[in-house]
Amino acid sequence: MVLSGDAFESTCRAYGLVVHGAPRRVSERVWLIASDQGDVAMKGYASEHLTRASKEAALLSHLRNHPDPRFRVQTLLRTATGAPLFAGRGFHAMLTRWERGEFKTYDRFDPEAWRALGASLAALHLSLDRFNAPSMDTLRMRLGAIDVNQVRGALQQAAQRAGSRDDAAHLRRYVELSLRMIEQHYRGSIEAFPLDDPQRAIHNDYNQFNYLFPGTLPPIILDWEAAIGAPREYELVRCLNHLPLEAPRLAAAFVQAYRAVRAVRRENIAWAVDAACLQHAIKLWVVRGWFDDPNRFASHLAGAVAMASVMVDARARLIDFFYRCMDGCA
Structure with a gap:
């Protein structure tokens, strides 16, 4: 995203910021601003993403208004007129206090960090039970919108397109694995969906890239x-992905900390495994990205x-792990 001078100046005026120096870009859509109100993070949204921006601002506002020591989130700033975000012409922005800390890869988390993350997730879920969401997409809608035959076809076409290219080994392997996982998890994710669940808000991107460790636990949950x-x-x-298979003791620390704060519905576990695993099988954005820019997406594809x-x-192993956690045997 390109930040024009006009967009930056109009945003700062809306918040009444006196800026010290030029903004420093820290990611594709986030800038660090030094101001008379301290360091500020500005997150930009394209004009067509006002609904997404409004949802994020509403969630941060709710979580700050219902604090719990077991979780931390960024502090949302409001415009001079009290609005939770700036909606401009062709550009929208949400401002929060700049948080300092360290990002870590999951293999650097000790058991205490995993416990803090599990308790944080449960506390966030409890708080979000009281969140009156604006119109929000749901997982049931997303699963129902999957054309599984189209996904299979797209994967098979990608493998054919890659042919025998020397640099396409990961892509061919991903296609093979994805097709197998679709067969193993698609029906269960659809047919066993818990229809009685109210589908309240979840973070939906609760992973190492959105945990900021400021020096004391719990970490700050971003994005x-x-x-x-x-x-x-x-x-x-x-959010645990393959951790129960790779490091079951650490994963168990997370699950047990979650359960100490919030109950888990045992009858939803097998379905949840199917739904979560299916997401790893339908990452067509990784495939498309690799064809468009192999160097940029090589690491994404290797990770997938x-x-x-x-x-x-x-x-079966994943389901058994979660059942054992709930039985106190993990």
Whole structure:
């Protein structure tokens, strides 16, 4: 996203900021601003993403208004007129206090960090039980919109397009794994969906890229724009990915900390495993990205292959892990 001078100046005026120096870009859509109100993070949204921006601002506002020491989120700033975000012409912006800390890869989390993350997720879910969401996409809607035959066809076409290219080994392997995982998990994710679940808000991107460790636990949970409504067991399974298979003791610490704060519906676990694993099988954005820019997406594709390689054929083991956690045997 390109930040024009006019967009930056109009945003700062809306918030009444006196800026010290030029903004510093820290990611594709986030800038650091030094101001008379301290350091500020500005997140930009394209004109067509006002609904997404409004949802993220509403979630942060709710979580700050219903604090719990077991979770931390960014502090939302409001415009001079009290609005939760700036809606401009062709550009929208949400401002929060700049948070300092360290990002870590999941293999650097110790058991205490996993416990803090599990308790944080449960506390966030409890708080979001009281969140009156604006119109929000739901997992049931997303699963129902999957044309599984189209997905299979797209994967098969990608493998054919790659042919015998020397640099396409990961792509061919991903296609193979994805097709197997679709067969193993698609029907269960659709047919066993818990229809009685209210599908309240979940973060939906609760992973190492959105945990900021400021030096004391719990970490700060960032980036709420992907939030959807879904059964909470789905996020419990989804955010752990292959950890129950790779490091079951650490995964168990997370699950047990979650359960100490919030109950888990045992009858949803098998479905949640299917729904979460299916998401690894339908990452067509990774495939398309690799064809468009192989160098940029090579690491994404390698990561997808590594994850799927562990999780394929592991349905029974994953379900058993979560059942054992609930029985206190993990």
